[in-house]
Each structure stands twice: as structure tokens, then as C-alpha cells.
Amino acid sequence: MPHEIAIYGVLVPSLLPVFILCLLLMVLLDMLVGRLGLYRQVWHPSLFRLALFVCLFGVAGLLLIH
Amino acid sequence: MSVVPAIESVPASSRWPWLAEFLAGEWRAWIFVGKSLLAIYLAAWLAMWLQLEQPSTTMITVSIVMHPHSGMVLAKSFYRAIGTLAGSLFGLALMSLFPQQRELFLLSLSLWVGLCAGGATLYRNFMSYGFVLAGYTAAIVTLPAINNPLDVFDSAVMRVSEVLLGILVAAVVSDLVWPERLRLLLRQNAQAQFNVFIDFVRESTAGNMPREQMEHANLALARAAVRLEDMRASVIFEDPEVHARSTRMRLLNQRYMAAATSFQSLHHLINRLQRGGSPSVADALIALYRPLGDALSPALAQQHQSVVLAARLDECVVQLPAQVAALRAPLSEPLAQLEFDTGAALLQRFVMELRDFATLEGSLREAQVRGSVEKVHFKRSNDIPGALVSVLRTFLTMGALSAFWLASGWPFGAGAMLLATVFSGLLAASPNPLSATTHTLLGYVAGMLGAFLVVYVLLPGSNDFAWLIGASAGFMLIGPYLSTRDTLPGVGPGYTLGFVNILALKNPMVYDPAHFLNDGVAQVAGLALAGTAFILLPSVIGSSWQRTRQFRRLREQAVLAATAPLEGLAWRFESLVRDLFQQVVTYTRPGSDESRSMLAWALAVLESGRTMIELRQQLAADSKIAPAVRDTATAAMHAIARLYQAPDAARWRKADAAVHAAIATAAEQPLRLPLYQLRSALRDDESPFATYIPPPSPESVHAA
Numbered sequence: 001m002p003h004e005i006a007i008y009g010v011l012v013p014s015l016l017p018v019f020i021l022c023l024l025l026m027v028l029l030d031m032l033v034g035r036l037g038l039y040r041q042v043w044h045p046s047l048f049r050l051a052l053f054v055c056l057f058g059v060a061g062l063l064l065i066h
Numbered sequence: 067m068s069v070v071p072a073i074e075s076v077p078a079s080s081r082w083p084w085l086a087e088f089l090a091g092e093w094r095a096w097i098f099v100g101k102s103l104l105a106i107y108l109a110a111w112l113a114m115w116l117q118l119e120q121p122s123t124t125m126i127t128v129s130i131v132m133h134p135h136s137g138m139v140l141a142k143s144f145y146r147a148i149g150t151l152a153g154s155l156f157g158l159a160l161m162s163l164f165p166q167q168r169e170l171f172l173l174s175l176s177l178w179v180g181l182c183a184g185g186a187t188l189y190r191n192f193m194s195y196g197f198v199l200a201g202y203t204a205a206i207v208t209l210p211a212i213n214n215p216l217d218v219f220d221s222a223v224m225r226v227s228e229v230l231l232g233i234l235v236a237a238v239v240s241d242l243v244w245p246e247r248l249r250l251l252l253r254q255n256a257q258a259q260f261n262v263f264i265d266f267v268r269e270s271t272a273g274n275m276p277r278e279q280m281e282h283a284n285l286a287l288a289r290a291a292v293r294l295e296d297m298r299a300s301v302i303f304e305d306p307e308v309h310a311r312s313t314r315m316r317l318l319n320q321r322y323m324a325a326a327t328s329f330q331s332l333h334h335l336i337n338r339l340q341r342g343g344s345p346s347v348a349d350a351l352i353a354l355y356r357p358l359g360d361a362l363s364p365a366l367a368q369q370h371q372s373v374v375l376a377a378r379l380d381e382c383v384v385q386l387p388a389q390v391a392a393l394r395a396p397l398s399e400p401l402a403q404l405e406f407d408t409g410a411a412l413l414q415r416f417v418m419e420l421r422d423f424a425t426l427e428g429s430l431r432e433a434q435v436r437g438s439v440e441k442v443h444f445k446r447s448n449d450i451p452g453a454l455v456s457v458l459r460t461f462l463t464m465g466a467l468s469a470f471w472l473a474s475g476w477p478f479g480a481g482a483m484l485l486a487t488v489f490s491g492l493l494a495a496s497p498n499p500l501s502a503t504t505h506t507l508l509g510y511v512a513g514m515l516g517a518f519l520v521v522y523v524l525l526p527g528s529n530d531f532a533w534l535i536g537a538s539a540g541f542m543l544i545g546p547y548l549s550t551r552d553t554l555p556g557v558g559p560g561y562t563l564g565f566v567n568i569l570a571l572k573n574p575m576v577y578d579p580a581h582f583l584n585d586g587v588a589q590v591a592g593l594a595l596a597g598t599a600f601i602l603l604p605s606v607i608g609s610s611w612q613r614t615r616q617f618r619r620l621r622e623q624a625v626l627a628a629t630a631p632l633e634g635l636a637w638r639f640e641s642l643v644r645d646l647f648q649q650v651v652t653y654t655r656p657g658s659d660e661s662r663s664m665l666a667w668a669l670a671v672l673e674s675g676r677t678m679i680e681l682r683q684q685l686a687a688d689s690k691i692a693p694a695v696r697d698t699a700t701a702a703m704h705a706i707a708r709l710y711q712a713p714d715a716a717r718w719r720k721a722d723a724a725v726h727a728a729i730a731t732a733a734e735q736p737l738r739l740p741l742y743q744l745r746s747a748l749r750d751d752e753s754p755f756a757t758y759i760p761p762p763s764p765e766s767v768h769a770a
Contacts, residue, residue, distance in 0.1 A: 034306030037432075046136075046241040049306070 003065075015061055022057045095550040097244050098134045102546035102562075105132060105239040107535055109232050110571060114531070118231070119224045121571045123206070127232025129562040132240065132546065137248035137304030138192075139240040143233040144303055145196030150229045152196075153182075153203025154222045161208050165215035171208075172468035178204055180461030183491040184453040189446075191299045198491035201460075203229070205487045209480040241304070249305045252297045256315075259290045260427055261370045263322065264362060267329060267420070271352075271359030280333060281665040285651060287326045288668075291641075292648040294319055295444045313441055314430055320442045321423040323640040324676075328416040331673045335409050335743065338750055347402050350393045351409040357382050357389060358417055372428035379421035386414055408739045408746070442634070444641045447619060447649070452606040456494045459603040463490050463596060478588035485592030490599060499605045502556045503597035509548070509560025510593055514586050516541040516561070517568040526577065534571075541565060564589075613650055617664065620646045620671060624710035627675035628703040632686055636679050643672055663754065670753045671710065674744060678703050681740040695731050699741065702728040706744060718758035722748055 004011045030049070039045040109128045113121035131146060133139050156178060164171040182201030186194040203225065211221040266283060298316070302309040339348035361375075361382040368374045390410045397403050467486055471479030489506065493499040524537035545565060549558025568586055606612045623643050627635070647668045654661040681703065685696060705724035709717040725745045732738040748755055 030306035031310055034308075034310030037307060039307060044242075045305075046245060050238065050242065 014064060018060050018064055019057060022053065022060055025056060026053050094134065094246070095547060097246075098132075098550055099543050099546045101239055101243050102129070102132045103539060103543055104243065105236050106542065106566070107539075108239065109235040110534075111531055112235065113228060113231055114571075116227075116231070118228050119572075120228060122566060122569065123225060123228040124232040124235075125566045125569075125571065126563060127229050128236045129545065129566050130559070131233060131236040134246055134550065135248040135251075135300075135304075136240045136245040137300045140237055140303035141192045141300040142195055143237045145192045146199050147230060147233055149196035149199025150203045150226060150233075153200040153205075154207045154226050156200070157204035157207035158218060158222050160204065161211070161215055161218040168212070168472065171212075172472070173465070175205060175208065176461050176464030176468060179464050179487050179491065180457040180459075183460040183494045184457035186491055187453045187456045187494050188448045188450075191296055198488075198494075201491050202484075202487050205484055209483055212480065247304065248297060248301050249308055252294070252301050252308065255290070255294060255297065256318075256427075256430075257370075259294065259322065260372065262290075263287070263326070264370065264375065264424075268359060268362040270333070271355045271362075280330060281662075281669065284326070284330060284669060284672075285647075285665060287323075288644045288647045288651070291319055291323050291644050295641075311430055314426060316442050316444060317440055318423070318426045318430065319444065320637045320640060321419060321426060323644055324636065325416060325419040325423050327640065327672050327676045328412060328419055330669060331676065331743065331747075332409065332412045332416055334669070334673060334750060335412060335746060337752075338746055339405060339409070341751070342749075344402060344405055347397065347405045347409070350397065350406055351413065354386075354389060354393055354410060354413055357385060358413070358420075361417075372424045372431070376421055376424035376428055379417060379424055383414070383417055383421055386417060390414075404738065404742055405746075408742045411736075411739050412743070442637045445638045445645070447616075447642050447646045449606075449612060449616070451615070452612055455603060455606050459599050460490045460494065462603070463599040467592065467595060476588070478584045481585050481588040482592035482595070485589045486596045489593055489596040493596070493600070494605065496605075499600045500597065503593070503600060505554065505556035506560035506563075507590070507593050507597060509545075509557035509562075510564035511590060512557075513545065513561040513564025513566075514568045514590075516544065517565045518582070518586075521569060521577070521582065522579065538569065613653060613660075616646055616650045617667070620650065620664075620667060621710045621713070624671050624675045624678070625707040627678045628682075628707035632679075632682055636676075636683075639675055639679060640672075643668065643675065666752075666754045670747065670750075670755070673747050674706060674710070677740045677743045677747070678706065681737065681744070684737055684740065691735070691737065695728075695735065695737065698724070698728040698731045699737060702741065702744070706748070709748075713754070713758070715758045718748070718755060 003014060005014045005017075006012070026049075029052070033039055039048070042048040105128045106125050109124045110121045113124040118124065127146070131139055131142050133142065160171060160174055160178070164174065179201040182197045185197035188194070189197070207222040207225050208218060211218040294315075298308070298312065298319075302312050308315070336348050336351050339345070339351070358379075361378040363369070364371075364374055364378060394403065394406055394410070397406055463486055464483065467479070467483050470476070471483065476482075489503060493502050493506070496502045520538045520541055525534070528534055528537055542562075542565060545558050545562030547558070548554055548561055551558070567589065568582065570582075570585070620643065623639060623646070626642070627639050630638075647664075650664055651661065654664060681699060685691060685699060702721070702724040705717075705721040709721040722745070725741060725748065729738050729741045729745065732741055747753065749759055750756070751759060
């Protein structure tokens with residue numbers, strides 16, 4: 001995949017849509033985990049959520065480059 | 067900024083409680099200061115590292131968004147991001163429409179900022195902030211590029227990146243580093259609300275309660291309901307568990323309000339019966355109350371456990387019909403039977419609502435969320451004329467500034483416009499914008515002086531980021547620290563904003579005292595002009611003009627109950643009345659005549675409105691009701707709606723007669739119970755209608 005994509009003639013880094021997709025995915029995950037109450041098992045829920053997001057975004061970004 | 071205060075506070079707490087309290091408060095304040103500084107410098111460093119044009123925009127964003135509670139920061143950030151995107155898109159569109167016509171451009175920009183400020187006054191949580199930001203961002207994107215329309219796209223991309231970076235840093239720092247959770251506060255509040263309500267019901271099962279006590283209780287209930295809804299709207303950003311329970315919490319709040327209304331109606335009915343010469347019926351109803359009191363009094367340790375209470379209430383619901391039959395038997399007169407039936411139906415409804423409330427509360431405490439619940443919304447009552455005044459004021463401020471800027475060719479007009487935009491929007495929704503502007507202005511000037519010292523005395527000669535922190539941190543921390551003091555609202559944020567704004571970190575740094583002074587003068591002028599506009603066109607929030615209109619709207623909710631489509635009406639009605647009630651009460655002095663008459667009307671609207679909705683639901687559910695009965699009942703409700711619209715003696719007589727006729731037509735059907743309740747509410751001699759009631763018989767006038 002190219003590193004930049006053109007949206008109506010504006011060059012946008014392709015990581016941006018990936019970032020937004022990851023955010024949406026994170027919201028879905030949050031809903032699921034929140035309903036199941038799994039965050040109560042973690043020491044620092046917000047740190048865990050951030051780490052989870054970094055993992056998601058990192059994997060997606062690496063997949064994009066290769 | 068270490069753990070020392072916490073350790074010190076342990077032995078001190080026994081001897082000097084005030085000292086422990088003081089240290090705990092200071093500890094929280096310094097944590098906030100530390101977090102703010104960390105976020106501001108981290109944001110500045112990242113902005114420089116990413117080679118953004120104006121790291122100061124990022125720093126300003128962080129300083130505006132920071133708040134001691136992380137849920138607030140996340141909610142603010144979310145709406146700020148939306149506002150920024152909307153504002154920059156509009157700014158771009160405007161610039162592409164009027165690249166050469168400066169007059170038209172400034173006119174439309176002023177109109178846009180005005181509309182955004184008006185929109186902001188319509189919302190009471192951070193959504194209002196999103197509106198302000200949409201206006202403000204359109205200005206910060208376009209104004210610096212106004213001499214160079216071709217640069218506007220780059221300028222927009224830069225500003226949006228800077229703002230979003232600031233939001234991201236503020237959100238991450240406040241959520242990860244010593245997060246102070248709003249969730250805990252929400253839990254405590256929800257728990258307290260439940261306990262207070264249950265205790266209140268249990269204690270009042272003895273039957274009699276003075277009207278005044280009921281009014282105070284209702285006031286507290288309305289406050290609690292609105293506060294919980296406000297908090298919920300912020301906490302969902304902080305905590306995925308609360309987010310998953312959001313629908314349930316909304317429904318819980320609605321059930322709570324419904325139960326409170328039934329309870330209040332029941333009490334008024336019993337009180338009226340006691341005063342109005344039917345003590346035997348009142349006693350029978352109080353006897354019927356006893357099983358409820360028993361159900362709510364398990365062993366002391368379980369008194370606030372919703373699961374236990376729900377099970378006991380469920381049992382009570384099953385047993386009630388038998389007790390109703392037993393207590394009804396000795397009553398022989400038709401009127402007494404009607405009175406008793408009305409009260410018994412209300413009581414049964416109340417017990418069921420209380421059971422649903424307790425069950426839902428219990429399900430919220432479980433670790434897992436199961437199934438789904440009905441979706442309800444907390445409706446707010448918005449004040450359109452008030453918002454229009456804000457639109458007009460902001461538009462005029464911006465228009466005056468633009469005209470001056472165009473006519474004088476002032477090179478720093480853009481800075482003045484920016485500040486005026488920010489503050490006329492941000493402060494439009496505050497209850498006392500004038501004092502807020504003055505405080506902010508003071509803080510802003512102090513911040514500018516601090517920044518002057520830093521830039522021209524401490525900073526020259528510095529060569530790395532650590533030096534920058536060392537030179538500015540001492541002055542920077544004054545702002546966040548001041549904003550934790552409740553006695554000085556607005557000064558802290560003003561200071562931080564002024565400091566960061568005039569510090570104007572650039573990539574690379576420029577030293578230009580003349581520019582610095584000109585910019586400072588322009589910004590203060592913009593801020594002062596925003597304040598002047600609040601003097602010329604005062605804010606309507608809390609004014610008697612607005613209060614009168616809100617009062618009228620409160621009464622008009624009874625019309626809504628009588629005529630609006632039934633779908634979801636009960637929830638809508640309850641929350642609208644509570645919200646209006648809370649808005650009016652905030653600005654009336656407790657105990658004043660105005661506040662008393664307000665309370666009395668709110669109770670009357672709640673009781674009659676709820677009964678009418680109940681009646682309409684019965685009419686809609688049963689298609690076998692004779693058309694004559696249906697018509698007279700509808701006519702009665704319309705007569706009552708007209709009475710609430712503009713209360714006077716003639717309309718009261720018409721409403722009374724119409725309800726009387728409807729009861730006569732309804733004869734033995736269950737429909738006559740809510741009708742009778744409506745009539746009894748109309749004839750309540752402690753309600754606002756008391757002046758219209760013709761004195762029936764001498765002994766019942768002051769029997770209470």
C-alpha cells in the first residue's frame with residue numbers, strides 16, 4: 001500500500017485512516033470488555049487500554065508497510 | 067511534589083484534623099499542577115520535535131483542556147476535537163468563498179462565531195464547549211492567513227495538527243498519571259441518591275409529612291437527578307464499564323424520577339384526605355402503607371442492599387391486592403371507596419416502580435452487563451431567546467472589532483479578534499459573565515507579565531529544552547495552582563492562557579519586544595471588548611426575564627403532558643420538568659417567595675402531568691371505552707392544560723367542572739381513578755390553585 005493516499009486531491013498519510021479505524025475498533029473492544037467487566041482484572045485500566053491501542057495501531061501500521 | 071505531605075498527614079490527622087484536611091487538599095492541588103506542567107511541556111516538546119509551526123497553540127490547547135478529573139478532560143477533549151474539525155472546515159470554506167472580499171469574509175466569520183456562541187448556551191455539558199471551539203477554530207485558522215489566502219490550507223492543517231496533538235497529550239497524561247476518577251464520585255453519588263430515597267420513603271410511611279418537607283425533598287431529588295445525568299455524560303469517556311452501563315444508568319435515573327413523582331402524588335393525596343374530612347380513608351391508606359415500610363426495613367446491615375430490597379418489594383407487590391380488598395371492605399360510601407381506590411392504585415404503582423428501581427440498581431452493581439434495556443433520554447429544556455441574545459452579542463462584538471480593524475489597518479487586529487472570539491464564546495454560558503471576564507482579564511494580564519519576565523530576563527541565552535523548562539516552570543505552575551482554588555474562579559485559567567499565549571514559543575524562538583508589547587495590548591483589548599459586550603448586552607442567564615419565561619415553560623409542561631404524542635412521553639415529561647425546575651431553582655434565593663411559589667408549581671405540574679399521562683395511556687390501551695367517556699376525559703385534560711397555560715379563577719372553574727363531568731360519565735370504570743386524582747389535585751388547598759377554590763365548608767379550610 002502507498003504511504004500517502006489522495007483524498008479529493010489532498011495527500012494524506014495512509015496511517016491516518018488506519019488510525020481512525022483502530023480508534024473505532026478500540027471503541028468496539030471497549031464496549032465488549034466493559035460489558036464483561038474484564039477491566040477489573042487489570043491493575044491500571046487506562047494504561048492497559050492505551051497499551052492495547054498502541055498494539056493494535058502498531059500491528060496495523062506494520063501490516064500496512066509490508 | 068513528593069509523597070511527603072501524605073506521610074505527614076497520617077500522624078497529624080488525630081491531633082489536627084484541619085491540618086490533615088489542608089494537606090490532603092494541597093496534595094490534590096499539587097498533583098494537578100504536576101500533571102498540568104508535565105502535559106504542557108510534553109506537548110511543547112512533541113510539537114517542536116514534529117516541527118509544527120506554533121508549539122504555543124498546542125500548549126494553549128493543553129492548558130484549556132486540563133482539569134483535575136480525567137473524565138472531564140476526556141469529555142472536553144472529545145468535543146474539542148469535533149469542534150476543531152468543524153471549525154477548520156468552515157474556515158477553509160469561508161476563505162475559498164471570499165478570498166479577496168475582506169468585508170464579506172469578516173461579516174460571515176462574525177456570524178459564524180455568533181451562531182456557535184449561541185449554540186454553546188443551548189447545552190449544559192461539554193457539548194457547549196465543542197460549539198465554542200468550532201467558532202474559535204474557524205477564526206484561528208483563517209485570521210493569521212488573511213493577507214495570504216493561498217496559505218490558508220497549510221495554516222489550517224498546521225493548526226488542526228497542533229490542537230489535536232495538544233488534546234492527545236492532555237488526554238493521555240491526565241488518564242495515566244495519578245488519574246483522579248470521576249467514576250468514584252459518580253458511584254458515591256448514585257449510591258447516596260439510592261440510600262437517601264429509600265430512607266426517605268421508609269421514614270415517611272408513618273403517613274403525614276408537612277408540605278414544606280416534601281418540597282425540600284423534591285428539590286433535593288431534582289438536583290440529584292440532574293447532577294447524575296451531567297456526571298454520566300462525562301464519565302462515559304473515562305470508563306468503559308460505565309460506558310457499557312450508560313443506557314441502564316439513564317433508565318435508572320428515569321425510574322427514580324418516576325417513583326419520586328408517584329410517591330409525592332400519593333403523599334399529597336393522603337394529606338388532602340386528612341385535611342379534607344376523610345380521615346378514615348386516610349387512615350386506611352396509611353395502614354396500606356405499612357407493608358411497604360416493612361418491606362423496606364430488613365436487618366440494618368441490609369437496609370441499603372438493592373438486591374435484598376428488590377426481592378422484599380416484589381413480595382410486597384404480590385401481597386398488596388389482598389390487603390387492598392381487606393381494607394376496602396369497611397368503607398361503604400361511594401365517595402370514600404373512590405378516594406380509597408385512587409390512593410390504593412397510586413400506592414401499587416409506586417411499589418412497583420420502587421421495585422423496578424431497586425432491581426435495576428442491583429443489576430448495575432454486577433460485574434457483568436447482561437441483556438439490554440429500554441433506551442431513554444434525559445431531555446433538556448433549552449432557552450431559544452437566551453441563545454439568540456448570545457448570538458447577537460457575539461456577532462456585534464466581532465462586527466465592531468472587524469470594522470475597527472478594517473478602518474484603522476491595525477496590524478495586530480487578528481490577535482484582538484482571536485481573544486474576543488474565545489472569551490465571548492467561553493463565557494457566554496457562565497452564570498455571571500461579567501465577573502468571570504474581569505477575573506479572567508486579571509489573570510491574563512498577570513500571566514502576560516510573568517511571560518514577559520520569562521522571555522526577556524530568564525530565557526535569553528538558553529540553548530536547550532531543559533533550560534526552557536527551568537526558566538518558565540516556576541511561573542507556569544502559578545496558573546494551574548490558582549485554578550484549583552475555588553475562591554478565585556477564572557483567574558487560574560486566565561493566567562495560564564495569558565502566560566502560554568504571550569510566551570508564544572516558536573520554532574525557532576524569536577525575541578521582539580515591540581511585537582510582544584503590541585500583541586499584548588491587542589489581546590487585552592480583545593478580552594476587554596468581550597467584557598464590554600457583556601455590559602452592553604447583559605447575559606440573560608439568571609435574569610428575571612429568563613426566569614419568568616422558564617416559569618411559564620414549566621407550567622406549559624402540563625400542556626405537553628395533555629397533548630403531545632404518547633410515545634416516550636412519560637420519560638420526556640419527567641426529565642424536562644426536573645431540568646427546568648433545576649434551572650430556575652439555581653438562580654432563586656432559597657426560602658424567598660419566588661422560590662416557594664416555584665416549588666409549589668413544580669409539584670403541581672408533576673402531579674397533574676403525570677396523572678394525565680397515566681390517563682391517556684389507559685385511554686390508548688383500551689379501545690372498548692365508550693366515545694362519550696373518551697371525549698369528556700379528553701375535554702377535562704384540555705381544560706386543565708388551559709388552566710396551567712394561564713391560571714385564573716374562570717379557567718379553574720371550567721377545569722373543575724370539566725373534570726367533574728368526566729368523573730360522572732366514567733362511572734364505574736378504572737378510568738375514574740386518575741380523573742379523581744386530577745380533581746383532588748385541583749382542589750388542593752395548599753397548591754398554587756388555593757386562591758381560586760371557593761370556600762366549601764368552614765371546617766375544612768384550615769384543618770391542616
